[in-house]
Amino acid sequence: MSAGIDALKSALPEGAWTQDPDLIDPHLREWRDKYFGQTPIMLTPRSTDEVAAAVKICAEHKLPIMPQGGNTGLVGGNTPQGEVLISLKKMTAIRDINPTANAITVEAGATLQSVLDAADAADRKFPLTLSSQGSCTIGGVLSTNAGGNHVLKYGTTKELVFGVEAVLADGSIFNGLTSLRKDNTGYDLSRLFLGAEGTLGVITAATLKLFPKPKYVQRALIGLDSAAVAVSLLEPFRAGGRLAMFELMPSIGYRAVVDNFEAVRDPFSDKHPWYLLCDWEVDSEEDGLSIAENVIGHALENNTVKDAVIAMNETQAAELLSIREHMSAGQKFLxxxxxxxxxxxxxxxxxxxxxxxxxxxxxxxxxxxxxxxxxxxxxxxxxxxxxxxxxxxxxxxxxxxxxxxxxxxxxxxxxxxxxxxGIGIMKRDDLAQRASPVKMKLLRMIKTALDPDGIMNPRVMV
Ligand SMILES: Cc1cc2nc3c(=O)[nH]c(=O)nc-3n(C[C@H](O)[C@H](O)[C@H](O)COP(=O)(O)OP(=O)(O)OC[C@H]3O[C@@H](n4cnc5c(N)ncnc54)[C@H](O)[C@@H]3O)c2cc1C
Structure with a gap:
């Protein structure tokens, strides 16, 4: 191993690697404090060519590699146990934004928030929102096929990608960057890397799909007696195709948030067993109010729903969302x-x-x-x-x-x-036990075809 590490140190420019424990430490512990790791070296390449050079050396020396983005993953696939850690955090450029093609090309280390902001500045929407968006990266969200709050309308990350650029396990570079909506020239190779959790290569950039920015977002928070009521509300709430968020919170989680975070306020005077947070993307404030008042009013009349707060401006809408955004953090108080x-x-x-x-x-x-x-x-x-x-x-x-x-x-x-x-380390055994033998065989065949020496995130998924 030490020959390989020495080769990495001499091939990469100064500043593109470190063995300083203080600098590496935050990358070895994850958000839930469930996994703690170790690495002989952390690489921080600044370009696709530097990633390729590093992976080539790792391949020659059969050094295992773990790519890392924002380190917000929740299944242990981002915590190294002796792998060379490749952090993409210095590859943050927005390479191109093309409003006509509704496409944005970004480097893998760009945070999701920076992409949301860039899309917004171009009067477009990138419809992926997670509570971790300030830290998680495009490489990470693609590699985990992240979901978030808007899947209902826009799909998971897989559906938001035109193509990727990735460094393969032998150090070669696959360039699948495109904004073509139609390209039937063989297997959809970019898609292989989506949800692959770094087991097939290192994503270095991606071209993502943009959408028209909704003119107005109407938000409401609703108090319910049961999850069954939420099922019954889905159909009337999504009529017209404008429902973009439908998030459920139980009383125990809701209280853990509103009772513990000073910045978060409970807008209800009564307590409810369940809460539902909804967004409708509409053409105007009037449309939003009319839809919300109509469907919620109907549910209140027939006693399906107990109480509701309809946001009347952006500040109120942000306050309601912040309850949902604190749900994960709030559970630490339990x-x-x-x-x-x-x-x-x-x-x-x-x-x-x-x-x-x-x-x-x-x-x-x-x-x-x-x-x-x-x-x-x-x-x-x-x-x-x-x-x-x-x-x-x-x-x-x-x-x-x-x-x-x-x-x-x-x-x-x-x-x-x-x-x-994703699967990560946490669910690897469960996947092996519960997936069909044919699915496991196919997963392993793909892994072996793209990574014959098994150096790419080898403890993860398969
Ligand atoms: C508070 C909180 C809320 C969250 N909410 C959601 C949510 O609503 N929906 C959701 O889906 N997830 C959610 N997550 C999980 C997490 O944010 C996502 O999984 C995110 O996609 C991880 O991105 P990351 O950049 O932090 O990746 P990391 O944690 O760094 O890595 C995750 C995995 O991707 C691999 N990887 C990272 N970058 C690359 C790359 N460039 N090339 C190849 N492989 C790579 C890693 O090896 C690892 O296996 C949440 C996490 C937190 C802490």
């Missing part, structure tokens, strides 16, 4: 939490909650499920907080014992054990 990112057919969500809540109570009586998230996509972050007063570490030792019954229920409902966070 102590240790076992996390799941699952998806089931939307109409099966209420059944999922009933069965999963009962199953986890059998494992740890008194544990507190906090199922929230992208209800409109069938995607629930089914987190389980420790029983009040329990020992955090002891509780977290039950991670697998709590997860297996949850995943069993997901499987019987025809769902997926990873909706948007």
């Amino acid at each position: 102590g240790g939490s076992v996390k799941h990112d699952i998806t089931v057919p939307i109409d099966k969500i209420p059944e999922f909650f009933i069965r999963a809540d009962a199953a986890v109570q059998k494992v740890i009586p008194g544990c507190r499920p906090v199922g929230f998230g992208h209800f409109g996509d069938g995607n629930i972050h089914y987190n389980i907080a420790q029983p009040e007063g329990a020992d955090k570490e002891q509780f977290l030792a039950n991670w697998d014992a709590l997860s297996q019954p949850v995943f069993d229920i997901v499987d019987t409902l025809g769902g997926s054990i990873s909706a948007e966070h």
